[in-house]
Amino acid sequence: xxxxxxxxxxxxxxxxxxxxxxxxxxxxxxxxxxxxxxxxxxxxxxxxxxxxxxxxxxxxxxxxxxxxxxxxxxxxxxxxxxxxxxxxxxxxxxxxxxxxxxxxxxxxxxxxxxxxxxxxxxxxxxxxxxxxxxxxxxxxxxxxxxxxxxxxxxxxxxxxxxxxxxxxxxxxxxxxxxxxxxxxxxxxxxxxxxxxxxxxxxxxxxxxxxxxxxxxxxxxxxxxxxxxxxxxxxxxxxxxxxxxxxxxxxxxxxxxxxxxxxxxxxxxxxxxxxxxxxxxxxxxxxxxxxxxxxxxxxxxxxxxxxxxx
Numbered sequence: 001x002x003x004x005x006x007x008x009x010x011x012x013x014x015x016x017x018x019x020x021x022x023x024x025x026x027x028x029x030x031x032x033x034x035x036x037x038x039x040x041x042x043x044x045x046x047x048x049x050x051x052x053x054x055x056x057x058x059x060x061x062x063x064x065x066x067x068x069x070x071x072x073x074x075x076x077x078x079x080x081x082x083x084x085x086x087x088x089x090x091x092x093x094x095x096x097x098x099x100x101x102x103x104x105x106x107x108x109x110x111x112x113x114x115x116x117x118x119x120x121x122x123x124x125x126x127x128x129x130x131x132x133x134x135x136x137x138x139x140x141x142x143x144x145x146x147x148x149x150x151x152x153x154x155x156x157x158x159x160x161x162x163x164x165x166x167x168x169x170x171x172x173x174x175x176x177x178x179x180x181x182x183x184x185x186x187x188x189x190x191x192x193x194x195x196x197x198x199x200x201x202x203x204x205x206x207x208x209x210x211x212x213x214x215x216x217x218x219x220x221x222x223x224x225x226x227x228x229x230x231x232x233x234x235x236x237x238x239x240x241x242x243x244x245x246x247x248x249x250x251x252x253x254x255x256x257x258x259x260x261x262x263x264x265x266x267x268x269x270x271x272x273x274x275x276x277x278x279x280x281x282x283x284x285x286x287x288x289x290x291x292x293x294x295x296x297x298x299x300x301x302x303x304x305x306x307x308x309x
Contacts, residue, residue: 033148040049047250049238054257056234056265058094065227066170067098067224068242069217070144071106077196077210077220083107085142088134091147092119095170099144133157141299142215143165147178155181161207168210170217174181177213195220228270237261243278259295 032052033255038044051057087103088111089096096119098109104127112128114120120130133153137143137160145152148171155178159169169176183189188200192208200206211219238257242250278299285292 013168013217028204034224035307039254044201044252044254047241047242047252048254050254050256051231053234054234054238055262056230056257061227061231062094063098065098065223066095066146067102069221070099070170073210073216073219073221074166075275077216079140079207080166084141085109085113085140086136087111087132088113088133088136088140089128090143090145090152090176091149091171092116092123092128093146093148096146097122097126099146099170100126106127108142111140116146127216134160140165143168144167146171147176148172149173149179152176154178158182158207159201161205163205164208166208166210167213168216169213170215172215174212174214177209179213180207182209203226214256225267226272230265233265233268234262256299259297259299263294263296 030180032050035044035048035050039048039101071082074082082103084107085103086109090101090113091102092112092114094102098125100112101106109172110128111131112120113122113133114123114242123130129269134157137157139162141162141163141164142155143157151171152171153167153176154208158167158178158181167177182199186202190198190200190206191299195211197209197212198206198207217223234257241258241261274281280288280290280292282292290296
């Protein structure tokens with residue numbers, strides 16, 4: 001009984017840690033853009049490290065975590081069958097890429113909207129049809145926002161959706177879907193289950209709104225602890241770097257994590273897969289102009305594409 005009690009206590013602490021982390025992480029995502037705005041206005045009082053745009057965050061948390069959690073969140077809330085469903089994913093950054101890959105693998109017909117020509121071309125090369133939202137809004141079964149922007153899906157789009165369309169957000173805070181425009185006297189809200197609302201129009205049409213437009217993966221699904229470990233390690237190293245840095249290295253501005261630390265975070269997690277890195281010879285390192293121990297990428301290297309909107 002003592003062992004069982006200890007096991008339950010440890011499990012409780014783990015779950016509490018995960019939920020606290022998720023809450024802090026959601027706030028972190030919200031304030032990254034604000035930090036840049038403060039810096040540009042000359043109002044940032046301390047140095048800040050942008051972990052959200054670090055390589056280890058973008059390439060692992062945003063891509064692989066969202067690739068799994070989008071399916072988990074939709075299944076938990078709606079039990080929808082993905083095969084044959086028409087889905088539009090707004091935004092083809094790392095989050096959008098993960099969502100599209102997961103849905104395509106499950107047999108969904110996936111459309112993508114994008115403003116960035118580079119991300120748009122990537123979507124086309126990955127086999128997705130690039131459209132404007134109003135071109136497909138009447139026919140799609142699921143609408144997913146992954147942009148980091150505001151008012152991506154507005155009342156006009158919501159009015160034109162077909163009966164039973166599922167609407168959710170995987171991108172940023174609760175600003176991507178104009179939920180406020182749905183809180184009007186002519187529309188009826190019906191709480192079906194936790195985090196699932198039917199918004200009903202006067203003619204009987206209804207849409208299925210998940211988590212009231214908040215982040216689906218943080219509201220309605222779990223986050224793999226392995227990915228949490230990668231992101232939490234990146235955040236911890238960012239704090240250590242700021243604390244230990246010589247005076248004057250970092251001004252009152254927003255910085256990206258040094259590539260050496262990004263690579264260190266990745267190396268810490270490789271043993272999980274029993275992975276073995278190849279080491280450069282002295283001759284190879286000299287030829288490439290690199291240190292044998294890294295960093296192996298330049299400081300301007302971030303990820304495959306720029307931030308999606």
